[in-house]
Amino acid sequence: MSPTPTAAPAIELIGIDKKFGAVHANKNINLTVAKGSIHGIIGENGAGKSTLMSILYGFYHADAGSIRINGETTVIDDSQAAITAGIGMVHQHFMLVENFSVLENVILGVEGGALLGGGVSEARSALKRLEADYGLEVDPDAIIEELPVGLQQRVEILKALYRGAEILILDEPTGVLTPAEADHLFKILGVLRDQGKTIVLITHKLREIMAITDTVSVMRRGEMVATRRTTETTVEELAELMVGRRVLLHVEKGPAAPSDIVLSVRNLTVKDGRGVTMVDNVSFDVRAGEVVGIAGVAGNGQSELLEAITGIRKPTSGEILFHGKPVTGFDSARLRALGLGHIPEDRHHMGLVLGFEESENSVLGYHRDARYGRGPLLDLDACREDAKTKIEKYDIRPPNCRLKTANFSGGNQQKIVVAREIERDPALLVVGQPTRGVDIGAIEFIHRRLIAMRDAGKAVLLVSVELDEIRSLSDRILVMFAGHVVGEKTPDTGEQTLGLMMAGIAA
Amino acid sequence: MSTASVPLPNWITYGLMPFLNLVVAFLISGVVVWFIGESPLDAVTLLLQGALGNGEGIGFTLYYATNFIFTGLSVAVAYHAGLFNIGSEGQAYVGGLGAALASLALDHYVPWYVTMPFAVVGAAIFGAAWALIPAWLQAKRGSHIVITTIMFNFIGAAMMVYVLVHVLIVPGKMAPETRVFLEGGQLPKLDWLIALFGGKIGAAPFNVSFLIALVMCFVVWVLIWRTKLGYEIRTLGASPTAAIYAGIPYVKTVIITMLISGGLAGMMALNPVLGASARLQVEFVGGAGFVGIAVSLMGRSHPIGIVLAAILFGVLYQGGDALSFDMPKITRDMIVVIQGLVILFAGALEYLFRPAIVRVWQRFGKA
Numbered sequence: 023m024s025p026t027p028t029a030a031p032a033i034e035l036i037g038i039d040k041k042f043g044a045v046h047a048n049k050n051i052n053l054t055v056a057k058g059s060i061h062g063i064i065g066e067n068g069a070g071k072s073t074l075m076s077i078l079y080g081f082y083h084a085d086a087g088s089i090r091i092n093g094e095t096t097v098i099d100d101s102q103a104a105i106t107a108g109i110g111m112v113h114q115h116f117m118l119v120e121n122f123s124v125l126e127n128v129i130l131g132v133e134g135g136a137l138l139g140g141g142v143s144e145a146r147s148a149l150k151r152l153e154a155d156y157g158l159e160v161d162p163d164a165i166i167e168e169l170p171v172g173l174q175q176r177v178e179i180l181k182a183l184y185r186g187a188e189i190l191i192l193d194e195p196t197g198v199l200t201p202a203e204a205d206h207l208f209k210i211l212g213v214l215r216d217q218g219k220t221i222v223l224i225t226h227k228l229r230e231i232m233a234i235t236d237t238v239s240v241m242r243r244g245e246m247v248a249t250r251r252t253t254e255t256t257v258e259e260l261a262e263l264m265v266g267r268r269v270l271l272h273v274e275k276g277p278a279a280p281s282d283i284v285l286s287v288r289n290l291t292v293k294d295g296r297g298v299t300m301v302d303n304v305s306f307d308v309r310a311g312e313v314v315g316i317a318g319v320a321g322n323g324q325s326e327l328l329e330a331i332t333g334i335r336k337p338t339s340g341e342i343l344f345h346g347k348p349v350t351g352f353d354s355a356r357l358r359a360l361g362l363g364h365i366p367e368d369r370h371h372m373g374l375v376l377g378f379e380e381s382e383n384s385v386l387g388y389h390r391d392a393r394y395g396r397g398p399l400l401d402l403d404a405c406r407e408d409a410k411t412k413i414e415k416y417d418i419r420p421p422n423c424r425l426k427t428a429n430f431s432g433g434n435q436q437k438i439v440v441a442r443e444i445e446r447d448p449a450l451l452v453v454g455q456p457t458r459g460v461d462i463g464a465i466e467f468i469h470r471r472l473i474a475m476r477d478a479g480k481a482v483l484l485v486s487v488e489l490d491e492i493r494s495l496s497d498r499i500l501v502m503f504a505g506h507v508v509g510e511k512t513p514d515t516g517e518q519t520l521g522l523m524m525a526g527i528a529a
Numbered sequence: 530m531s532t533a534s535v536p537l538p539n540w541i542t543y544g545l546m547p548f549l550n551l552v553v554a555f556l557i558s559g560v561v562v563w564f565i566g567e568s569p570l571d572a573v574t575l576l577l578q579g580a581l582g583n584g585e586g587i588g589f590t591l592y593y594a595t596n597f598i599f600t601g602l603s604v605a606v607a608y609h610a611g612l613f614n615i616g617s618e619g620q621a622y623v624g625g626l627g628a629a630l631a632s633l634a635l636d637h638y639v640p641w642y643v644t645m646p647f648a649v650v651g652a653a654i655f656g657a658a659w660a661l662i663p664a665w666l667q668a669k670r671g672s673h674i675v676i677t678t679i680m681f682n683f684i685g686a687a688m689m690v691y692v693l694v695h696v697l698i699v700p701g702k703m704a705p706e707t708r709v710f711l712e713g714g715q716l717p718k719l720d721w722l723i724a725l726f727g728g729k730i731g732a733a734p735f736n737v738s739f740l741i742a743l744v745m746c747f748v749v750w751v752l753i754w755r756t757k758l759g760y761e762i763r764t765l766g767a768s769p770t771a772a773i774y775a776g777i778p779y780v781k782t783v784i785i786t787m788l789i790s791g792g793l794a795g796m797m798a799l800n801p802v803l804g805a806s807a808r809l810q811v812e813f814v815g816g817a818g819f820v821g822i823a824v825s826l827m828g829r830s831h832p833i834g835i836v837l838a839a840i841l842f843g844v845l846y847q848g849g850d851a852l853s854f855d856m857p858k859i860t861r862d863m864i865v866v867i868q869g870l871v872i873l874f875a876g877a878l879e880y881l882f883r884p885a886i887v888r889v890w891q892r893f894g895k896a
Contacts, residue, residue: 334773355776364774372774375767382760387775389760400757 030093032057032189032220033078038087040073047073049244051087055189055237060211060221062231062252065241066264066461071224074241075191079111080104091189110182114194116174120167124160124177125149128184145184152183156213171321172203179210189220196230200319201489201521208234226462228257229490240264265462273469276477278497280309283346284450284481285331290340292326300326302505303340308450313472313482315496315513317489319524323505324485325367328454331483332364333357334372344450358387363443367454367485373439374427381409381423384442412441417467433464440468450481457491469495489517489524537883537890543834547827547875549882551841554874558867565858572852572859579851580844584728586851588719588735592800593817594836594843595735598742599797600821601839602749603656605830607674607790609753610782611766616663616678617794618818619685620656624795625802626692627655629707629809632802633697636714644714648803649741649796656795657788659685664787668780674787682818693811706810716804736804745793746832752789762786794818820868826876838875845871 033055040048047070055061065071076082078089080098089096091107098104104111118127125145134141149162160169160176169177175195182190192211196204211221211234223235231238232252239249240263248263285308292301300323308314318324329335331342333354342350344360354364366372374383385394385405394408395401409423416437418430427435436456443451453472457465472495476482486492492499492513499511503526511520559569580590600617607614614620631647663677693705716737720730753759765772765782772779801813820842827841828834849864874881 332774333776353776353778354774355778358776366774368770371768371770373771375764375771377767378763386764386771389757389775395757398756398758400755400760402755 029057030090031055032059032092033222034090034093035074035078036088036090038074038077038084038089040070040077040082040084046244048077048084051246053239053246053249055220055222057092057220058215058218059236060215060223060234062223062225062235062238063241064224064226064228064231064238064260064264066226066463069241069264070244071241072193075111075193075222075224078104079109079191105185105187108186108188109191110179110185110187110189111191112175112178112182112193112195114197116178118166118174118177121165123163123165124169124180125162127166127177128162128181130181132185148184149180152180155217156183156210158183158210170203171198172200172206175199175207176210187219189222190214191222191224193224194226195223196225196227197487198320200525201517202525202527204230228260231260232257242266261462273473273494275473275495278312278476279479280312280497281479282310283307284310284344285483286341286343286346287327287331288341288343290327290330290342291338292323292330292335293338294326294335299338300505301330301337304502304505304507305340306500306507306510308481308483310449310481311476311479312497313476313484313495315492315499316483316485316502317492317499317520317524318485318487318502320487322502322524324502325454327502328367328452328483328485332362332366332452354387355390358446358448361449363446363448363451365439365443365451365453365456367458369435369439374435376426376428378427379424380413380418380427380430380438381406383427383438384409384412384423386442388442388446412438412445415445416441416471431461432459433461436460436468437464440471444471444475448480450483451475452483454485455487456484457486457488489520493517493520537887541886541890543829546879546882546886549886550874550879551871553881554867554870557874558870561863561866561870562859565863567856567858572856575855576848576852577844578848579855580848583731584723584726585731585733586847587728588723588730588733589847589850590840590843591739592733592735592805592843593846594839595739595742595800595804596797596817597820597824597839597842598746598836599800600794600818601824601828601835602742602745602821602832603790603794603797603818604821604825605828605832605835606749606753606762606793607786608825608830609759609766610762610786611769612667612783612786612790613675614660614678614787614790614794615675615822616660616681616791616818617797617821618814618816619678619682620659620791620794621797621814621818622682622689622812623659623685624652624656624791625798625809625813626689627651627653627795628798628802629697629710632710632714633707636711639713641713641715641717645716645737645803648714648716648799652795652798653792654795656798657792659795660787660791661784664784664791667787668783686812690811693809697809704810707808710803710807714803715807716799718804734801734805736800738800738804741796741799743836745796746836749793750832758782758785794821797821823872823876826879827872841871842868 031054035051035053038048038051051074063071073082077084080100080103083099089098096107098107119130125142128149129141129145146162153159158176158180160173166174195207199207215221225231235252237249238252240247240260242264288305290301290304291299294300304327316324326335330337333352336351341348349357370376382405389400394404406423413421413423418434418437456468472482484495496513499513500507501509501520501523503524509523562569562572580586600621603617604614628648628651631651632644635644635647659681663674663681666672666677667674697707698705699708718730718736719739723730753763761777761782764775764777797817802809824835824838824842827838845868853859853861853864
């Protein structure tokens with residue numbers, strides 16, 4: 023591999039085409055990534071980014087088209103072939119054995135013989151070398167589950183490099199990182215590029231694209247719609263290319279008019295299933311007519327706090343007041359009857375039953391209502407009429423209330439949940455990750471609905487790991503770290519300040 | 530590539546695929562028959578003739594099918610809630626006690642149609658009671674329902690033997706069984722139904738229980754798909770976390786579901802106890818509870834599917850008897866092998882042909 027100026031591109035995808043039944047996931051995709059560059063691929067969910075990368079990594083076979091690596095046509099029919107071709111992948115969800123050490127994880131699958139001894143010492147020195155070359159420091163004997171997420175991700179990168187990867191694919195690498203950890207990752211990626219590695223970054227966060235990539239490709243509905251030099255494009259242009267129309271990136275809203283306290287949380291402590299204290303002595307109020315946002319890196323107790331407030335998990339101690347009356351330990355059915363709406367963090371496991379038809383999900387939690395059937399009977403026609411109204415009002419597509427919920431896209435599934443909870447007109451709406459895995463068009467819609475709730479004098483409690491979302495929707499921001507509320511800020515607080523608080527560094 | 534997510538029309542999923550599975554099961558059974566030196570074609574002819582060839586055969590086939598409909602429904606209701614009730618066998622056995630007590634108490638005084646509702650309720654209550662403790666243990670203590678219901682099958686069997694040998698036995702007799710019920714404690718045969726189609730019921734014990742089974746099919750359909758309780762049962766089965774989110778009470782729903790499941794299993798006893806032998810005998814269930822698991826799997830936990838699957842197993846039971854009578858080389862055990870193959874292909878391997886069918890469908894089906 024001579025570094026001549028006319029070196030062949032690291033990756034060339036030529037006419038890649040892939041169908042899943044009726045879904046055309048990739049339409050005649052052409053992509054060229056230069057050696058020693060960072061190339062971003064953005065697109066909404068379902069645009070075909072992951073399918074394309076899965077083809078490159080050998081998880082799927084393309085129906086048509088070919089792949090060239092360093093100018094040579096290469097057949098990649100499984101991940102082993104991808105590794106041989108020098109391609110490494112860092113998945114969104116880490117593929118690590120939690121109770122193994124870093125070293126053990128790195129050599130997993132390339133142990134080099136039946137006895138571990140030789141491979142281990144070889145790997146140890148190789149890790150030292152990689153550490154020196156790329157600034158990827160990590161203790162080889164640390165146990166994975168004891169490492170913070172940022173370091174676990176570093177182990178994934180080390181794994182790929184140890185297998186001789188020249189091309190690294192990272193799938194949504196910053197989803198679980200604090201802003202500071204993300205910046206650190208970008209620095210490492212910069213070093214890797216400078217050392218001649220080629221990096222493909224899949225993301226839906228425009229900020230990251232602008233911060234770190236050299237070139238960027240935009241995918242929409244299975245097609246590669248544009249490729250730009252990052253320096254020659256703008257966030258607005260990319261957003262428009264992704265969605266196919268102009269997008270409002272910021273929510274337009276007037277000042278809040280908070281009035282009576284709707285929700286009071288007093289000295290609340292919550293333990294998770296393993297008995298670990300996840301929420302520690304937390305107190306706050308939410309008033310009618312305001313959006314209170316809870317910022318924090320995932321896993322700092324926000325989920326458990328939400329579950330305690332919405333009656334899914336029993337708190338260990340403390341008190342929850344709703345309109346001044348104690349409701350601690352009520353189950354979700356009783357809270358719903360009192361006027362608490364809940365858009366859960368995880369729509370697949372909580373908010374929806376994916377095997378049900380859409381109309382059945384549009385009554386979940388409210389199915390005991392008299393309007394959905396007298397006495398013990400469930401009136402399917404009433405459910406379907408109700409679902410049709412919501413489908414129209416929330417533009418849920420396809421507009422078919424008999425369709426199985428699993429067959430709706432992520433954004434439309436979320437709209438089913440949002441419609442169900444908002445249409446009940448609750449006094450308090452508790453919202454977890456309202457736009458996780460939701461495309462930009464639907465994000466805009468959901469954000470507007472939440473602000474409309476606030477303006478109608480309802481209380482909204484919002485938990486999100488997307489700092490942008492928290493900042494643009496909230497009237498007050500509470501930051502959670504390690505189970506504590508470490509501070510309250512206004513939404514115009516800088517991202518860096520909030521980021522430091524989320525990392526537990528400043529208050 | 531995965532083809533699991535490709536939607537297929539219902540006639541393929543519910544018609545063609547089970548049919549293909551059945552054909553393959555019979556083809557392999559044919560090979561087995563051929564190995565032991567009999568003609569597969571003769572065997573299948575004998576089997577079908579024995580099961581469906583005359584009024585008496587049909588009567589026996591439907592008599593067995595009645596057992597399997599009850600136990601199949603029992604397994605299906607629990608399955609909708611995500612509970613695997615292996616205890617239908619024991620629940621049916623204990624249900625027999627409830628049915629028999631009603632008949633023993635009433636048969637001297639009233640005609641059968643007065644006894645019947647008491648026997649139905651008695652069987653259901655006793656069956657449900659036998660499901661209550663495993664249900665409670667699952668709901669409150671998290672003891673796995675598969676383990677507890679299996680154990681309760683053994684406990685039930687031992688208890689019934691005790692009751693029959695020490696309590697209900699006719700004094701001075703050797704057989705561990707109750708006295709024969711008078712006509713007021715029996716369910717009449719459906720000879721008129723067979724006669725309607727020009728057949729003669731002969732010795733077949735096909736009786737009114739079959740109609741009760743069909744009514745219960747409708748009741749179960751309404752329960753699962755047209756009531757709020759059914760909605761909660763299905764939610765719990767499909768997504769326990771969504772059930773918590775929706776405020777569906779886990780303990781209550783599990784217990785009620787298992788009571789219904791046990792009650793349906795208990796009603797199975799009506800057929801052999803009041804309909805066929807007119808007395809309570811040891812081991813009258815004869816494995817019907819376990820066949821119910823296969824019937825429910827094959828019928829996709831839907832009443833219509835369960836009726837069809839129950840009739841299929843009725844054919845195998847009755848046809849198998851006829852076959853082993855006419856072809857002595859094919860023993861009872863061989864029939865069990867064939868049943869096992871049907872269960873294997875129709876239950877465990879139900880999606881065996883799906884990928885191939887999807888490919889054919891994608892190429893030719895969608896124009």
